[in-house]
Amino acid sequence: MADGKNLPVNLDKGGKTTTGYVTPKSDKRLQIMNVPPKRVVPVVFIPGIMGSNLRLSAARQKDLGKSDNMAWNPDDKSTCAALIKATPDVRQKQLDPDQTEVDTYDPVHNPTGDPAETADMRHSPSKPTKEYYAFPQGVLDIRSVLLLNDPPGMPNSKSREQKAYERGWGEVLFSSYKSVLELCESHLNMPFCTGGKPTEWWATNVLGVAPVRWGAVPGMALPPLDEKTLREAVKGRCFPVHAMGYNWLKSNRDSGIAVAKRIDALIAKYQSWGFQCDQVILVTHSMGGLVARAVIHPEMGNLKHRVAGIVHGVMPAIGAAAGYRRFRCGVEGIGPASKVCGPTGQHVTAVLANAMAFITKTAMPIMAPPQNVPHGAILSGACQSG
Numbered sequence: 001m002a003d004g005k006n007l008p009v010n011l012d013k014g015g016k017t018t019t020g021y022v023t024p025k026s027d028k029r030l031q032i033m034n035v036p037p038k039r040v041v042p043v044v045f046i047p048g049i050m051g052s053n054l055r056l057s058a059a060r061q062k063d064l065g066k067s068d069n070m071a072w073n074p075d076d077k078s079t080c081a082a083l084i085k086a087t088p089d090v091r092q093k094q095l096d097p098d099q100t101e102v103d104t105y106d107p108v109h110n111p112t113g114d115p116a117e118t119a120d121m122r123h124s125p126s127k128p129t130k131e132y133y134a135f136p137q138g139v140l141d142i143r144s145v146l147l148l149n150d151p152p153g154m155p156n157s158k159s160r161e162q163k164a165y166e167r168g169w170g171e172v173l174f175s176s177y178k179s180v181l182e183l184c185e186s187h188l189n190m191p192f193c194t195g196g197k198p199t200e201w202w203a204t205n206v207l208g209v210a211p212v213r214w215g216a217v218p219g220m221a222l223p224p225l226d227e228k229t230l231r232e233a234v235k236g237r238c239f240p241v242h243a244m245g246y247n248w249l250k251s252n253r254d255s256g257i258a259v260a261k262r263i264d265a266l267i268a269k270y271q272s273w274g275f276q277c278d279q280v281i282l283v284t285h286s287m288g289g290l291v292a293r294a295v296i297h298p299e300m301g302n303l304k305h306r307v308a309g310i311v312h313g314v315m316p317a318i319g320a321a322a323g324y325r326r327f328r329c330g331v332e333g334i335g336p337a338s339k340v341c342g343p344t345g346q347h348v349t350a351v352l353a354n355a356m357a358f359i360t361k362t363a364m365p366i367m368a369p370p371q372n373v374p375h376g377a378i379l380s381g382a383c384q385s386g
Helices: 056-062 077-085 088-094 162-164 174-189 200-205 227-234 252-272 290-297 322-329 336-341 345-352 355-364
Strands: 004-006 029-031 043-046 055-056 071-072 098-101 241-243 278-284 305-313
Touching: 004 322, 043 290, 056 088, 071 077, 071 290, 071 322, 077 336, 088 345, 098 162, 174 241, 174 278, 200 290, 252 278, 252 290, 322 345, 336 345
Parallel strands: 004 029, 043 241, 043 278, 278 305
Antiparallel strands: 055 071, 055 098
16 A cells, blocks of 8 residues: 555445545545445453443432433533542432443534533533543544544544544543453454554564463463464454443343343344444453343343454453442452542441442352353454555
8 A cells, every 4th residue: 555645444334435525736645435345243341340331310400400410420520529528328318220321422412411511522622611532633543544643624523532532432431441341342453454464463462472472371271362363363354343332230141231232232233334234242341241241141142143252361260359349348459440449438328338240249250151152252353445
């Protein structure tokens, strides 16, 4: 591929069209249309407990007298500060599993609970009275042709941040999960250089590197990934990265069923755009691993056939006994999550006694996953250009 300016990939048009723009005569750079492979394997990130942003029902927002419906967003300092100062009664009402839902991005209806606040403002620093850290302008640091700014002057143009919102990146704790989302998006979809060689990142961190370097269990004698296997894994495929939050105040069963429905809808959307899309890869953090188990469990999400593989990160597979102590003594540590849960047992109980997922995580592991589901799939990808 020659040097030039990459044009945006319009996945909603099957990647078959793009939009160029007029430049001065002195600008001799090529404008390059990147054509994605026909087969799409979405990578879906599922965050840990308290890692999904939540919004209130209209009734509960009115009851609390709030100017907007934000219930939980640890990237927003003002919301966290208000919750930290709130009484146990107020925090219990604001973090009520029956009066909250995931704060998904919807620029058409703008469900923010504030007529003056748009969906983009909810996820950007546009509102001067609040400090937002999710998506300050230019914060995304990615090398993916699947997430590019639309050209200037294009009707209904979108920034790469807005395209990331549409994939759910703004509904999770972005200050914590930014790195993993960007890493997957960048390196799964551009694993090779212009000359066909693996990129420096792949060559340095993965190819020929023993998996124990990443903290894998020493007893698992997994061979290093070789270049041939990588090429076979990514051939004819692209891997757009999505994030799916869940209401962490509800049970992992409920969350697994809800995420499974969203995965089904995501696959159907890519199919409607003309892509071959049958399965996803799940990447989880902490309690998100329990939600993923519920996603594939036959009596819950029942999506075993839709999941090509799962990569778990620090899943509490044998429970989290520290939770017992926190109900009695409060939550120790730093950060907004610990302060909002409360410094004493009385404060903690007011919030977490109604959080079924937390109780499940604390007391015992969720059910064993179905057999023959591949865990630890190769995470890699490519996007062809032409």
